[in-house]
Amino acid sequence: xxxxxxxxIAITRPENQAKRLSELILAAGGTPVxxxxxxxxxxxxxQPLRLKSRSCQSRIC
Numbered sequence: 001x002x003x004x005x006x007x008x009i010a011i012t013r014p015e016n017q018a019k020r021l022s023e024l025i026l027a028a029g030g031t032p033v034x035x036x037x038x039x040x041x042x043x044x045x046x047q048p049l050r051l052k053s054r055s056c057q058s059r060i061c
Contacts, residue, residue: 004030
């Protein structure tokens with residue numbers, strides 16, 4: 001596969017989640033460029049999320 005030959009592809013996923021996508025880009029002839037823009041972590045307090053979720057069930061948020 002060389003569909004991506006000569007192309008540089010930015011990967012914005014966190015480093016620990018980008019490995020498989022990087023491998024696929026390489027296999028397709030591209031060059032993966034790690035550029036993590038987001039961090040995913042657990043919330044310290046889920047209560048505000050639960051409350052918002054309940055309010056969204058009865059209307060569009």
